[in-house]
Amino acid sequence: MRTTDPQVEETLPGCRAREILDRIGDKWSLYAIALLGGGTRRFTELKRGIDGISQRMLTVTLRGLERDGIVTRTQYPVVPVRVEYALTPMGRTLLDAVHPLITWTEGHLAGIDAARAAYDVRADSPNWPGSL
Amino acid sequence: MRTTDPQVEETLPGCRAREILDRIGDKWSLYAIALLGGGTRRFTELKRGIDGISQRMLTVTLRGLERDGIVTRTQYPVVPVRVEYALTPMGRTLLDAVHPLITWTEGHLAGIDAARAAYDVRADSPNWPGSL
DNA sequence: CGGCATCCCCTCGGATACTG
DNA sequence: CAGTATCCGAGGGGATGCCG
Numbered sequence: 001m002r003t004t005d006p007q008v009e010e011t012l013p014g015c016r017a018r019e020i021l022d023r024i025g026d027k028w029s030l031y032a033i034a035l036l037g038g039g040t041r042r043f044t045e046l047k048r049g050i051d052g053i054s055q056r057m058l059t060v061t062l063r064g065l066e067r068d069g070i071v072t073r074t075q076y077p078v079v080p081v082r083v084e085y086a087l088t089p090m091g092r093t094l095l096d097a098v099h100p101l102i103t104w105t106e107g108h109l110a111g112i113d114a115a116r117a118a119y120d121v122r123a124d125s126p127n128w129p130g131s132l
Numbered sequence: 133m134r135t136t137d138p139q140v141e142e143t144l145p146g147c148r149a150r151e152i153l154d155r156i157g158d159k160w161s162l163y164a165i166a167l168l169g170g171g172t173r174r175f176t177e178l179k180r181g182i183d184g185i186s187q188r189m190l191t192v193t194l195r196g197l198e199r200d201g202i203v204t205r206t207q208y209p210v211v212p213v214r215v216e217y218a219l220t221p222m223g224r225t226l227l228d229a230v231h232p233l234i235t236w237t238e239g240h241l242a243g244i245d246a247a248r249a250a251y252d253v254r255a256d257s258p259n260w261p262g263s264l
Numbered sequence: 265c266g267g268c269a270t271c272c273c274c275t276c277g278g279a280t281a282c283t284g
Numbered sequence: 285c286a287g288t289a290t291c292c293g294a295g296g297g298g299a300t301g302c303c304g
Contacts, residue, residue, distance in 0.1 A: 019237060020241075021156075021157055021162060025158075028277095030153060042285085056277080056288085059286080079284090081286055083287085097235070101232075109148060112201055112202075115199065115201025115202075115222075116201070175265075179266095187266080188299085189297060
């Protein structure tokens with residue numbers, strides 16, 4: 001997953017932000033990052049903290065984030081195994097960069113839902129797109 | 133597209149930002165938003181400006197953004213049809229909220245790619261995950 | 265010009281079962 | 285506990301063709 005698509009690159013100047021969406025835009029990464037923003041967490045803690053995530057997807061997500069240098073994975077040689085995840089310094093700056101988006105969302109989700117409802121009402125009305 | 137998934141909601145306090153990723157986290161929305169940040173654009177202008185996007189996906193993307201109140205669609209009653217898209221005020225604030233992420237990406241993409249390369253080298257090494 | 269309809273492939277991600 | 289392996293369905297998204 002997280003395909004590093006070679007095409008579509010030099011199109012929008014400075015809009016390489018799409019590339020970060022390839023990393024954190026998936027279904028679970030942001031949850032993991034947000035949780036780890038609160039400090040080091042064990043695998044099972046993350047699993048419990050991210051409602052609805054499967055074991056497999058948690059592993060896949062964490063592997064991807066580790067690969068990208070956003071989280072670290074520390075395995076302790078004890079039985080049963082103990083593995084701890086934490087944000088790297090870069091991961092922490094990423095969380096900071098995402099924060100405005102979180103704030104924006106909190107302030108505008110209601111507006112979006114309203115726009116949707118209005119749009120859907122129009123779409124369901126008998127005459128639509130409604131000429132003239 | 134853009135499924136408003138009813139489950140997975142009250143998990144991470146304040147991490148409803150996942151919900152905005154459901155809106156702009158798809159493959160093309162951010163490109164369209166970034167382009168429209170430069171002003172009103174016609175359909176074909178957007179198509180040319182977003183390299184690799186298909187006609188269908190541009191339509192789908194713009195419909196979604198329109199539905200969410202992020203862009204406006206204005207159709208002029210001329211032949212051939214002339215349609216113009218622009219950011220709504222809310223759309224503009226969204227672009228502002230995304231800006232830190234764009235900046236972050238520009239500053240850290242190299243670091244991410246380096247982390248990846250290092251990770252992949254380790255993964256390809258003969259003994260891995262490397263016991264002891 | 266700016267769509268919509270159709271077909272179809274391929275990836276994401278869920279369920280389940282097994283391992284050190 | 286913390287994974288890995290396998291199977292499989294849903295849907296995101298590309299290609300193509302037709303329409304007002």
